[in-house]
Amino acid sequence: MRMVDLIDRKRRGGALDGMEIRQMIQGFCEGTIPDYQMSAFLMAVVFQGMTKEETSALTEAMADSGDIMDLSSVHGVKIDKHSSGGVGDKISLVLGPLVSAAGIPVAKMSGRGLGFTGGTIDKLESIPGFRTQLTQEEFLHNVNTIGIALAGQTGRLAPADKKLYALRDVTATVESLPLIASSIMSKKLAAGCDGIVLDVKAGSGAFMKTVDGARQLAMEMVSIGKSAGKAMTAVISDMSQPLGYAIGNRLEVVEAIEVLQGKGPKDVRQLTLRLGAYMLVLGRGAATPEEGEAILEELLDSGKGMEQFERFVRAQGGDLSRIGDTVMESKEVTLKPGVVQAMDTERIGAAAMCLGAGRKTKDDPIEYGAGLRIHKKIGDRLAEGEAAAILYYSHGADVEAAENLVRQAYHMGEAPVSPPPLIHDIIA
Template identity: 55%
Template sequence: MVFTKTGDTMHMNELIIKKRNGLAHTKAELKYIIDNYVKGDIPDYQMSAWLMAVYFQGMTDMETADLTMIMAESGEQIDLSPIPGIKVDKHSTGGVGDKTTFIIASIVAACGVPVAKMSGRGLGHTGGTIDKLESIPHVNVALDKENFFNIVKKVGVAVTGQSGNLAPADKLMYALRDVTGTVDSIPLIASSVMSKKLAAGSDAILLDVKVGSGAFMKTLDDAVQLAETMVAIGHHNGRQTVALITDMDRPLGQAIGNATEIAEVVEVLRGNGPEDLIHESITLAANMLYLGGKGAYEDCVTLAEGTLKSGRSFEKFVEMVKAQGGDATVLTEPAFAEAAYKKAVLAPKTGYITHMDAEACGRAALALGAGRYTKTDALDYKAGIWMLKKTGDAVEAGETIAYLQSGNESTLAEGETRYVNALTIEATPPVKRPLVFARVTADGTERYV
């Protein structure tokens, strides 16, 4: 069969057949598909067929890179050049208790690397960065472009909601993928994530690819493949990109929720907090500083640690909250993250916690009111979980291992059931797992396990 050549009229049915047969698209063909789908000239049934062909046949690195940039160009592209310095963005593929954005952005900005962060809201078991920030009274999470730029120039960091017209092709395609069984395709996941990152305009990108029970990627090999694909996309499109593969087979830190997680962010930024959250935050921040031109990676680790210990990163976080209209005085008040109703969770038996189903822990917080089942659900910002014992810890039957909290007392029973069912307690301790499994750059993949 002869397919379209440069200058020929293209037909979507021929392009579907081409991909179905495992052949690679040209950039012109991909542009034809995406542009015409966004315009409404290609119907959903043909786009669905093409997505399924991609699902089964895959894409080359070049195809995926071209597709991603075309998706980025389908809407608004942010030009961050008026902001001096190397702008470094960070993206997490989503997890439970993952509040690192606020910690690392504060550290990095305090070191002189500007962070212009556009984030999303949560849906289902994973929390949203914007929801967590919005738990601070009066904070503005819908900054206009001028205000966003001014805050980044003045403070060094700002966090705002994503533009409604950022990569509209991705929004349309994701909605279709969601109902056609084509979500879990590496090229389609990678292009979805990276199209928004490219459109957001940063000079360099750090990717935090989660793996485990609370992540979309369940195996290390799949997570590495996704990371390598996204790093290749960034490299092909002129953005220095690094990816870390991090553990999400247990929640990160001790808090799950919105105000609860902000309270834990403050604890870390003031020199305390759980060891796992501190370690992962330092590792992520050091990689952002490396991308921001602050020296060799080892030097960036030292710089990040020193900045956190000095208190300058907490001052930077307070400065950002104030600049975005928030009441920063509440951050050090215990009542900020306290809900009306609280319940202790007791260990059902003696032993060691050998596994925490992180997704199930997230769904326990969701049942308490900390998340959304649908996009229109209202949040209880103070609902959440404080975990006192985690994977590897010894527990005694009847010992308090967590506290649940909510503004609605009737949610506590379901939250408790879900949380207890998320834990596996056995007689012998588990093998200790690292927090970071691998680091991926354009030069290759370094595995630590």
Template identity: 50%
Template sequence: MRMVDLIQKKKSGSSLNKEEIEFIVNGYTAGDIPDYQMSAFLMAIHWKGMTDEETSYLTLSMAHSGDVIDLSAIEGIKVDKHSTGGVGDKISLIVAPIAAYFGVPIAKMSGRGLGHTGGTIDKLESIPGFRVELSKEEFISAVNLHKIAIVGQSGNLAPADKKMYALRDVTATVDSIPLIASSIMSKKIASGADAIVLDVKIGSGAFMKSQEDARALAATMVNIGKNVQLNTIALITGMEQPLGREIGNAGEIRESIDVLRGQGDADLTEVAISVAAYMVMLGGKFTHIEEARAAVEKVVRSGDAIETFKSFIASQGGDPMVVDHPELLPSAAFHIDVVSQVEGYLTEIDAEQMGIAAMLLGAGRARKEDPIDYGVGITLNKKIGDTAAIGESLCTLHANREDVQSVIELVLQAFRITDHKPEAVRLIYEVII
């Protein structure tokens, strides 16, 4: 079998079989297939696509290119959750303790943030003492005792994906649905979950900008799940503006606590309830989604899951006092209001631009080695549909330096104010099962 022949086969639009795809993935991971041939293969996929069967073969080959976590020692149906990324997206921090409250084991491996999207691990590390690295024994024990643990991804989890993604990033082949889907699902399969709820974001702050593309990605990932016997459901949710009001690590922990107490913003609470309902249903606690949703809504209103959040923090070395005393979380030295220059209705907030602004304050990374400042970020004081008067605060920048004029200018460009009241922001577009 020769790589050049397989490149030609895919370039001509033919499908590859399981053995051929395994040959490519294993050969590239081992270093036997050079970057230039793999680049040609990735571009052939970008132009010609892949069948559902091919995408499943690719996903499984990538998943088995390194460690595959055995979670059989954890009791119950283990449910994972993955978001395609967005600005102010702290949904994992909310839904994981809710699902754990119902007895659904959450053994989650999460990543760090890069660019304008924040990472769950960075947010958790803003809690004093919180450990994101646990031994396998500690990880399994924490889930069996508390029904929840969230750790950083293993260094050898789906190494083929790591190599391929780095190559895609420099060969303009990132935006290929089969490649995106196999990248996400390979890591989830290797992580050992029994079921997964996918939160596919759509809008200005998301990777997928159109509903058509978001639906195609969601359907591809759900099909992969079916083909590998991983129970998978995908929700397509809106990211036309930042989710909730906080952008930044410690701020998003504070806001997650508010939602778990039943005191969160309506948009963030709605998306969290929708995702959590499918998680507890897949976890076998309810048969019908309506029943699951009603139960989750009740728990959010009552704040009952807050104790689960506390025990989760404590079990990983964090200070659970931050739940009752959020002032113990890192904070910034300066708080600067960005005020409206015009009056009218807020009709647009460019979520990506707001994410970049938070990154420039130090809340995110332009490069993977950049340090994070946990206390900085942005609080939205106005959201789409609100009215703004001249001089009224649109948002507050939390910074550890006074010179933030360039960030203020960027933020002002992200807000659009007109004379016409906009339609209500769409939160849940559809569910792919």
């Protein structure tokens, strides 16, 4: 196999077979295929695309490039959940404990936030003492004894994806549906679960800006998962405005706790129940999504979901009694009165970054208590002198930039507007 021949074939719109793709990924990881040749191949994929068979082969080769999590010692059907990322997305903090309280084991590997979207690991690490780096023995022990463990991804989980993504990031080859789908799914396959529920976001605060684009990505990932023998469901959910009202690591943990206590924003509760219902169906804990949703509602309202969250946090060293220890400075943002017509949600996420809640590179430090709480969303009326949002920050934050971004994010008018639907589509 000569790499130049594979590049040429793909450039002309031809297809590679599974063995050629596997050898290509292996050679790239071992260093026998140089960056410049892989960059040429990636650009050919951007222009010519890949067949479903090629995409599945690429995903499985990337997954097999490192460790595959062995969950065979975990009792029951293991179901994972993945979100394509958004602003204020704290669903995993509520969903994991709730689904595990329903008897479905949750063995989840998550990542850190990068850019304007937050990461579940950063949110959990904002809880004083919480450990996200677990040995495999600790991870499996927690899943088998309390039903849930959530840890950071190891460097040996799909290392080909990390190497490829670094190259895509500097060669303008990020925006390719097969490459995006294979990047996400390679890590999910390596995590070893039996089924996956995908939460694919659509809107101004998501990577996919349109519902059609999100649907195409979801269908691509569902196809990959089914090809690998996984049970799959995808939910297309809205990200044209933040999810909930809190944006920022510790602020989102507090809001997640409110939802687990039977309070909190309705949209966070609704999306949690819908995603969890499909996790129960795939995990054989419910016959229908409606039955699954009823089971989870009872666990939320009875307080059993919150009890499981507390058990989970204690098992990984966290101390919820200290969640309010950090004292931040704050500032209100006011706008002209009117009705919120639309929101540029990405600007809200960028404002949180300016305050210290996000990072531009994976090595940047973050301020766990920083962020903002919005008070108004699409369709809400803002009165004269009423705050649209409140910023939380410490010394060194670019508060002026954050305030300007929030002002730019809100599009005000006088016409009544209905809020967008939370769920756009289900692909099951």
